[in-house]
Amino acid sequence: MLTVSNLNQYYGGSHILRDLSFEVPAGQVTCLLGRNGVGKTTLLRTLMGVVPAKTGTLTFNGVDLAHTKPEDRARAGIGYVPQGREIFSRLTVEENLRMGLATQPRSARVPELVFELFPVLRKMLNRRGGDLSGGQQQQLAIGRAIASNPKLLILDEPTEGIQPSIIKDIERAIRVLAGRPAADGTVSTREPISILLCEQYYDFARSLADHYLVMERGEFLKRGAGADMERDKVRELLAV
Numbered sequence: 100m101l102t103v104s105n106l107n108q109y110y111g112g113s114h115i116l117r118d119l120s121f122e123v124p125a126g127q128v129t130c131l132l133g134r135n136g137v138g139k140t141t142l143l144r145t146l147m148g149v150v151p152a153k154t155g156t157l158t159f160n161g162v163d164l165a166h167t168k169p170e171d172r173a174r175a176g177i178g179y180v181p182q183g184r185e186i187f188s189r190l191t192v193e194e195n196l197r198m199g200l201a202t203q204p205r206s207a208r209v210p211e212l213v214f215e216l217f218p219v220l221r222k223m224l225n226r227r228g229g230d231l232s233g234g235q236q237q238q239l240a241i242g243r244a245i246a247s248n249p250k251l252l253i254l255d256e257p258t259e260g261i262q263p264s265i266i267k268d269i270e271r272a273i274r275v276l277a278g279r280p281a282a283d284g285t286v287s288t289r290e291p292i293s294i295l296l297c298e299q300y301y302d303f304a305r306s307l308a309d310h311y312l313v314m315e316r317g318e319f320l321k322r323g324a325g326a327d328m329e330r331d332k333v334r335e336l337l338a339v
């Protein structure tokens with residue numbers, strides 16, 4: 100479980116994250132929603148240590164990570180799929196996936212799970228990242244994060260600019276990772292991964308969320324159970 104307390108973040112003089120406290124419960128899907136520019140990406144980058152938090156505490160499974168580097172957080176079991184994917188366009192798919200093994204023992208190999216979730220990546224192992232479609236690159240970015248064997252996976256708008264068929268694949272992958280039953284009723288025997296999913300696509304978030312958080316101007320405007328998103332009129336809160 101990830102526990103965040105009184106987190107504050109600034110860009111220069113702008114107060115971007117305002118005293119945020121929340122939890123990402125183990126083995127569940129927590130969706131972070133909010134309009135453009137409210138601070139979602141800044142929050143995820145702060146959780147990952149890409150930008151250091153100004154104040155606040157952050158513990159992951161009881162370990163204080165607030166003053167650690169991104170690689171330490173990755174080593175602690177936090178995987179990150181950044182907005183815009185940030186794959187290496189000149190490296191092959193296989194080399195990109197192997198980047199995810201950087202925090203693993205030398206003998207580690209790309210887990211079979213990556214190819215089970217995204218079979219297209221196996222077919223394209225020798226292609227350069229830059230030659231893949233946007234949707235395939237998103238699958239590669241998620242695959243790379245899974246290769247690091249995370250206990251918590253943080254995804255920043257994985258559906259942004261992605262075609263519907265690949266959105267379906269990504270949704271299915273998140274379900275499998277979170278230990279939900281597949282369409283045929285089978286359930287993976289793997290330990291479920293906790294998911295923190297930042298999204299603007301309401302229906303996608305709604306279909307996956309155990310919990311939701313709605314952000315506005317660096318604060319949480321509303322939070323609750325995924326099952327209550329309709330009742331709580333979350334869709335209206337995201338409308339421009």
Ligand SMILES: Nc1ncnc2c1ncn2[C@@H]1O[C@H](COP(=O)(O)OP(=O)(O)OP(=O)(O)O)[C@@H](O)[C@H]1O
Pocket residue numbers: 110115133134135136137138139140141142182
């Ligand atoms: N590196 C930066 N330097 C200064 N200001 C920034 C920087 N990155 C983001 N901001 C500003 O911080 C605020 C929050 O941005 P952020 O990207 O976290 O929002 P967001 O909710 O993720 O939006 P989006 O959905 O568009 O990515 C915005 O006003 C943005 O202009």
